[in-house]
Amino acid sequence: MICARFQGIGFAGQQLDCLGSAAEVWAWGLVALIIAASFVLGWRARRKPALRLLTAALFSLAAMALALVIEQPVLRQSAAEGEGGTIVVLLDASESFWRDGDAASAALSRGGQRVAQFQAQIPAQDAAQWQGALRLFGQNSRAIGGETSLANLSVTLRNYRVAAPEPTSDLRAGLMATLATLRSKTGQRMVMLISDGWTSAALDDALLDDFRTEGIPIHIVTAGAAAPAAGLIAADIGPEHRLGEWVILRGTVLGAGEAVLDQGESQIVTQITDSRHLRAIRLSTRLSNRGLQGVRLGFTSDLGQQGKSLFTLVRGPARLLVFGAAPWADALPTARWQPERGDPAAPPDPAAYDLVVIDALAPSAFPADYIETLLAAADGTGLFWINGGLRGAVDQPQIISDWNETVLNPILPVDSDPRIFVQEPPPRDIVIMVDVSGSMGGTRLGSAQSAINAILSQLRPRDTVAILPFADGALRPFAQAAASPATLDAARRYTAGLSAGGGTAPADTIRDSAKFVSNYCAFFFISDADFEPPQAAPQCFTTAISVSDSHFPMDISKWGEEILLGESGNAGAISMRYFKPDERTEFFRQPRFRPVMTGAEPGLDGNTDVEGIATSYPRADAKVESVHADPPPDPVFVWRRDSSRTGIVTGAFLGPMGAEWGGQSLAATEAMLNLLLGWPDQDKYLIRLSDIGGSYRLAVTEIKQATTPGTLSASMLWPDGSATGISLHFDPRLGANMGDVIVSRSETTRRAMLVLQQGADIQRIPVTFPRPGPDSISGSERLDHGINLNLISHIIESSNGLALDQQEIRFYDPPMVVKNSPLYPFLLAFAFAMLALAVWSRELKIR
Structure with missing residues (x-):
C-alpha cells in the first residue's frame, strides 16, 4: 500500500518499483495494533514519559518496516545491453579476386556504402560506441591498422587496394582470426566478407556453427574475375543453332596442354603446344537434341585441370519416336517434325525424343522393363497413345485398358475402370430443360418441380447449374452459375415460381442447350411427353423425365436414358447416371461417328469420322478436347499435364487414326501433337x-x-x-x-x-548439362574465376547473414537490460535495529 503510492519516483537515474504484491489490509491493521499496543503499554509503564514515547516509537517503526518488506521495494535501472558494437571487414587478398581490379574495387566501394548506410541508421548518442576494423586474408590472415570509427572504415574501403595479390586465399584462417577478435568484444558484432568465395583451404561447418552460436552474422559482398589467369582463358559458342548443323566452339588458351570437347557420348581431343602468348583454338561438333544443349570444354596443363560449360539454344523439328503403323506420321512436315520409326522388340531410349507415339500396341509388344523406361522418360518426353480399332469383341478390354494395368496408369489421361471415375467425379455442368406448357398444369408441374429440387440436392459447390424453361418457345432462363448454397437457394425459389401455360415447342431450347456442352456435362429434360418429336437432339448425356404416364415420342436411346416419374412419382429416385456408371460390360463403342469438339484448344477439329472408340473415363484433371457425337459424351481425344510434375504431359486418342489424319486432317493431327510437346513455340523466347x-x-x-x-x-x-x-x-x-x-x-x-x-x-525447354568436371583441381587460384555461389550461399545461410549485393544491413536497437537493487534487506535490518533499540530503551534510566 505505502510502496505502491511512491512507485516510479526517481533516485539518481533509478526508479522505485514494488516487486511484491501490496501488503494486505490485515498486515497494516496488525501494524496499527502493534503501534497502539506499544503506546498503551508504554504509557502504563512506571517510567518517564519521554522513555515511554521512545520505546513505543521504536516498536512502531520496526512494525512499519516489516510491513514494507512484504511489498519488496527495489530501485530499478534500465540500460541497453552491450551498447555499441563492432564490424570486422574481412577482405580477400587473393589473385583470383583482384585479377579484375575494376570488379574488386567496385565490391569494396559497395562494402563502404553498406557501412555508411548502416552508420546513418545508428542513433547519434550511440554512434561513438561503434567501431570497425579491417582484416585481409590470403596465404594467412592479418589486421590492417587498428580499430576505427565506422565513418573512417567506410572511407577506407572505398579507397583501399591490394598492391600485391597473393596466389592463394585461406578463408578459414581469416574467419578463425576474426572470430577470436570478436569474442573479446561486447555489444553487437558482425562480419562483412568481401570475396569471390574461392579458397585454398576447406571451410568446415563447425566454424560456421561457432559464428551462429555467438550470434555473429557473416554478411557478404561478392565480385569475381571473368576469366582465369592461365590455361583456358576464354571459351564461346554460338547462342543459337539448328538441329543437326555444325556447331563451332572457339576458345583462347595460354600455355601448353590438352583441350577436350566433351558432349557426353563423344569427345574431341586437341593437343596445344606451349606458347607464351594467347592462342586461339577452334573445335566443331553436331548436336542431336533440341533445347538448351551444353558441352564442356576442358583444358589440362601443368597447373591442373580446368573446365567451362557452354550452352547453345538448339531449334529444329521435334523428334518423334513412333511405334506401330501411324500412317499419318510420314506426312508430317519435315520443317516441324522429325519422325523416327522404332521397333517395339528393340526400342531406343525414349528420353532422347520430344514425343513418343504408341499406335495400337499393347504393353506386351515391348520388353518388360521398357514400361519403366517410359515412365522415367515421361518427365520431359510427351507420351501419346492411340488405342486403334476394335480388338476382339466389344465386351473385351481394349488396348488402352492394358496400359491402365501398368505402372504408367497414374499418368494416363483416362482410366477404363468406372470405379476410379466414381470416387471423385470431376466438376459437373448440369442443365435442366423443363416444360411449362399448358398441359403441364396441376400435379404435373408439381412433379417437375420436385424433380428439379431432387437434382439440385445432388450438386456440389464446384458444379454448375442452369434451368431452361420452355413452352411454345424458350423462356427466361435461370442463368448458369456455380452451385453454391446461395445459388441453389435462388434456383429453388426460381423453380417454385414456375407456372404453366402456352404450347409445347422444345426445339429452340434443345438448340440453346448446345452452348452448355462441356467435358463433364449432364442434361435433364423434364416434360409430360405431349409434343411432336423434335428434330434436334441434346449434345450431352440426357436423362428424359416424364411426369405423365406416357413415354417420350423420340428415340430416347440417342439422348441417354428415360425415367417415367408420373404425376406423383418418387423424385428421389432421380440420379446422375453418367457420374455413377455401372461396371463396364462394353469396352468399345461402335459404329462410325463424327466427334464433337468440346475443348478450348484451336485447330483440333479434323472433320473426320472415327471408326468407333474405346470407352474410358477422363481423369479429373484431364482436358477432353473431343467427345462422341451421341450421349454419353465418351472422350475421343483427351490429354493432361501432371499437376505435381509439370514436365509430364500425356495424351490418348481412343479410336484409330488412319491415313486421313495425314491428309485432310493433318492440321488437327499437328495440333494434338503440339499439345503434348513441352516446347511447342520455339520462337517465343x-x-x-x-x-x-x-x-x-x-x-x-x-x-x-x-x-x-x-x-x-x-x-x-x-x-x-x-x-x-x-x-x-x-x-x-x-x-x-x-x-x-x-x-x-x-x-x-x-x-x-x-x-x-x-x-x-x-514452355518446357529441355536442358542437357555437360558431364560434370572440375573447374580447377590444382588448388591454384590462377585457374579460378567467377564467384563460388555454392560456398557464398552456404556461409550466408549458416551464419544468418545477408547478401549485401542486394540488401543493406539494418540497425536494430539492442535489447534493454533491467537491473534491480533490492531495498527490502535494508528494511529488515532497520526493523531489527529498531526492535533492539526499543528493548535497550527500556533499560535506560533518566533522572
Missing part, C-alpha cells in the same frame, strides 16, 4: 544459359507477346521430380529477365527441364 563459375546465369528475352497476361516465372525440373525455383529480375540494360541457377555437380543432373510460365502459357 530468346534464352541464354552461361557458366559463371560455380553457378549458371539464365537470361530470357521475350520475343513474342504472351497470349495471356502474367509475370514470367522460371524453374528447373530435375529427373527425380524435384524443382528449383529461379528468381528472375528484369535488367533494362540487356532487355532480359535474369536469374542464377545453382546446380549440383553430379551425374544425376545431366538432364533437366527449364519451365517458363507466363499466365496460362507454359
